[in-house]
Amino acid sequence: MRATILYAPGHVRVESWADPSIERPTDAIVRVVAGCVCGSDLWPYRGANPVSEPRTIGHEAIGVVEAVGAEVERVRTGNFVVVPFNHCCGRCVHCLAGQTQGCVELAMTASGQAELTRVTNADATCFVLDAAPDPAQHAAVLALSDVLPTGYHAAVSAGVAPGSTAVVVGDGAVGLCGVLSARRLGAERIIALSRNPQRQRIATIFGATDLVPDRGDDAVEAVLELTDGVGADAVLECVGTGESMRTAFRVARPGATVGFVGVPHGTEIPWSTAFRNNIGLRGGMAPVVRYLPELAPAVLAGELDASAVFDLELPLEQAPQGYAAMDERRAVKVLLRP
Amino acid sequence: MRATILYAPGHVRVESWADPSIERPTDAIVRVVAGCVCGSDLWPYRGANPVSEPRTIGHEAIGVVEAVGAEVERVRTGNFVVVPFNHCCGRCVHCLAGQTQGCVELAMTASGQAELTRVTNADATCFVLDAAPDPAQHAAVLALSDVLPTGYHAAVSAGVAPGSTAVVVGDGAVGLCGVLSARRLGAERIIALSRNPQRQRIATIFGATDLVPDRGDDAVEAVLELTDGVGADAVLECVGTGESMRTAFRVARPGATVGFVGVPHGTEIPWSTAFRNNIGLRGGMAPVVRYLPELAPAVLAGELDASAVFDLELPLEQAPQGYAAMDERRAVKVLLRP
Numbered sequence: 001m002r003a004t005i006l007y008a009p010g011h012v013r014v015e016s017w018a019d020p021s022i023e024r025p026t027d028a029i030v031r032v033v034a035g036c037v038c039g040s041d042l043w044p045y046r047g048a049n050p051v052s053e054p055r056t057i058g059h060e061a062i063g064v065v066e067a068v069g070a071e072v073e074r075v076r077t078g079n080f081v082v083v084p085f086n087h088c089c090g091r092c093v094h095c096l097a098g099q100t101q102g103c104v105e106l107a108m109t110a111s112g113q114a115e116l117t118r119v120t121n122a123d124a125t126c127f128v129l130d131a132a133p134d135p136a137q138h139a140a141v142l143a144l145s146d147v148l149p150t151g152y153h154a155a156v157s158a159g160v161a162p163g164s165t166a167v168v169v170g171d172g173a174v175g176l177c178g179v180l181s182a183r184r185l186g187a188e189r190i191i192a193l194s195r196n197p198q199r200q201r202i203a204t205i206f207g208a209t210d211l212v213p214d215r216g217d218d219a220v221e222a223v224l225e226l227t228d229g230v231g232a233d234a235v236l237e238c239v240g241t242g243e244s245m246r247t248a249f250r251v252a253r254p255g256a257t258v259g260f261v262g263v264p265h266g267t268e269i270p271w272s273t274a275f276r277n278n279i280g281l282r283g284g285m286a287p288v289v290r291y292l293p294e295l296a297p298a299v300l301a302g303e304l305d306a307s308a309v310f311d312l313e314l315p316l317e318q319a320p321q322g323y324a325a326m327d328e329r330r331a332v333k334v335l336l337r338p
Numbered sequence: 339m340r341a342t343i344l345y346a347p348g349h350v351r352v353e354s355w356a357d358p359s360i361e362r363p364t365d366a367i368v369r370v371v372a373g374c375v376c377g378s379d380l381w382p383y384r385g386a387n388p389v390s391e392p393r394t395i396g397h398e399a400i401g402v403v404e405a406v407g408a409e410v411e412r413v414r415t416g417n418f419v420v421v422p423f424n425h426c427c428g429r430c431v432h433c434l435a436g437q438t439q440g441c442v443e444l445a446m447t448a449s450g451q452a453e454l455t456r457v458t459n460a461d462a463t464c465f466v467l468d469a470a471p472d473p474a475q476h477a478a479v480l481a482l483s484d485v486l487p488t489g490y491h492a493a494v495s496a497g498v499a500p501g502s503t504a505v506v507v508g509d510g511a512v513g514l515c516g517v518l519s520a521r522r523l524g525a526e527r528i529i530a531l532s533r534n535p536q537r538q539r540i541a542t543i544f545g546a547t548d549l550v551p552d553r554g555d556d557a558v559e560a561v562l563e564l565t566d567g568v569g570a571d572a573v574l575e576c577v578g579t580g581e582s583m584r585t586a587f588r589v590a591r592p593g594a595t596v597g598f599v600g601v602p603h604g605t606e607i608p609w610s611t612a613f614r615n616n617i618g619l620r621g622g623m624a625p626v627v628r629y630l631p632e633l634a635p636a637v638l639a640g641e642l643d644a645s646a647v648f649d650l651e652l653p654l655e656q657a658p659q660g661y662a663a664m665d666e667r668r669a670v671k672v673l674l675r676p
Contacts, residue, residue, distance in 0.1 A: 093568050094568075094591070094592045094593075097591075097592070097593060098593070099591075099592035099593040099615075099616060101592070101614060101615075101616060102591075102592025102593065102614065102615050102616065106614075157616075157618075230431050230432075253432070253435075253437075253440075254432045254435070254437035254439070254440025255432075255435060255436070255437040255440065257618075257620070263609060263610065263613045264607075264609050267607075267609070268606060268607075269602075269605075269606075269607055269619075271601060271602050271605070272601065274619075274622055275601045275602075275622040275623055276439065276440065276444070276622060276623055277437075277439075277440050277622065278437060278439060278440065278495075278620070278621065278622040278623065278625070279622070280495075280595075280618060280619060280620035280621075281607075281612075281618060281619040281620070282595070282616070282618035282619070282620075283616065283618075284612055284613040284614060284615065284616040284617070285613055285614055285616065287616070
């Protein structure tokens with residue numbers, strides 16, 4: 001197959017690579033119809049995570065089931081599926097409690113930016129669509145594999161409730177999906193922290209009622225001013241740096257929760273704020289499989305559309321240009337078509 | 339008045355000091371019937387917090403109202419009151435939301451280990467008892483000023499629910515009150531991490547069903563073994579060090595919450611565990627005023643008794659010996675009688 005291969009920081013190539021195969025009888029192989037580049041793919045690309053040997057990359061994909069293992073019963077060859085980035089067994093105590101990201105057999109999509117990808121525990125993991133969606137819906141459906149449920153997880157974890165005021169820290173694709181999700185959960189006021197005109201535009205389309213271009217102390221002051229000095233009922237932290245985490249805690253009203261969805265890198269909690277104001281922290285890896293039965297029908301019905309985060313679409317062969325565009329913040333999120 | 343004065347790390351004296359006075363018309367002055375030493379008093383005593391000048395110390399007290407300001411209406415001279423360590427106005431947006439620890443006029447009891455202490459916003463802050471309690475109940479009632487509602491806050495923040503399994507990290511007075519509170523909230527299994535025989539004994543009296551004397555990796559392994567590899571439904575973190583916080587996150591089952599109630603000092607969250615397992619963090623300073631209407635009647639009825647944490651009672655004049663006993667872990671918590 002043709003696949004995007006990560007060789008070293010700053011160095012991705014599209015080349016021929018061994019096809020994935022059924023390794024366990026519960027596996028499926030999916031022919032990718034659309035994949036994309038995630039903000040977290042930029043970590044190894046930027047050298048934040050080590051790259052020990054060349055490997056396939058990409059964990060978001062939709063496509064058509066090409067083959068299934070002997071024990072796969074529900075998913076059939078020819079099905080059009082959303083492939084959640086995190087695969088789960090559906091049977092362990094954590095899956096049964098809805099904590100699919102804590103599955104004892106947790107595995108990840110490993111070649112979403114390629115022609116084929118392997119899905120473990122396919123019956124529990126794949127979300128099967130009744131029919132192949134119209135190509136015009138591919139971007140919206142692709143968002144279900146990670147970025148939309150991840151933004152939704154930030155909003156759910158933060159406890160966004162009808163009529164509430166939410167602040168979204170971070171204007172990447174996940175943050176923007178956080179805005180969209182906060183609106184879906186009924187937030188009356190959604191304050192998006194963004195200084196980039198294009199991202200501000202998407203945030204507004206997704207439901208942001210206020211835009212704050214400041215950072216650090218100025219951002220905190222601006223949010224407090226917008227909320228009559230009270231702070232936000234819910235805060236979505238979609239960056240993961242020390243500064244963004246501090247900002248998130250400081251704009252939260254006492255008793256509020258910061259919902260976080262990225263792996264913070266060396267980030268400390270601002271303890272004295274957390275302590276006095278009783279600001280909670282909740283989130284982490286999104287339980288995508290848990291959310292899809294709720295989110296997918298809304299997407300397919302056209303009620304929930306995150307496709308605007310894909311502002312650049314390229315053929316798979318041009319994946320390196322896609323990485324460069326995201327790295328240089330020329331694009332929010334790049335969709336790749338094999 | 340006679341008062342305990344902190345001069346420098348390791349150096350407290352009981353001596354004559356200026357009486358507190360009504361500074362604002364909403365203040366009250368309480369004649370202390372019983373006060374005590376808190377684990378957090380040991381921070382400046384041990385040099386963890388700077389001591390810039392000699393000052394009174396102690397933030398836990400019960401007593402009789404000696405004087406009230408012109409605007410105090412509900413609290414009357416002669417009332418027997420519990421003095422919550424954190425005072426609040428009862429009118430601001432945060433108080434009205436139950437976040438009394440986030441009050442815009444937040445203040446603390448400043449001379450609980452003395453003959454007299456000042457209470458700000460007395461009407462909202464003081465919990466007035468119908469009658470002076472029997473001296474045999476003083477210790478149980480004194481626990482309402484901080485240690486019991488703080489342990490309760492750890493349990494509430496951790497989301498302890500009927501039938502659940504709770505782990506309590508920390509066998510200080512707060513941790514022990516956490517055990518008692520977890521039982522009150524209906525936990526079926528309460529695993530206390532303690533290696534001290536005397537504290538194990540109190541934990542058992544308070545409702546611990548299992549005792550784990552190990553620390554670090556061994557403690558995590560022991561808890562996972564006790565929970566069939568699943569982890570705890572709720573974790574009470576009552577220490578605040580890096581090791582205790584790591585242990586707390588690692589014994590929590592995916593989706594569980596760590597309830598914390600001390601100000602962590604330089605503590606980092608174990609992010610990768612928090613991320614994958616979606617372990618939440620919630621807590622901080624206890625909203626004592628919010629909890630007292632619920633806890634005080636139970637204490638007065640004898641249904642909730644944390645008095646066993648006071649394992650040493652001394653006259654106020656011997657406060658220095660009380661500090662030494664707690665510093666050397668010869669006593670769990672010292673009650674002082676002026």
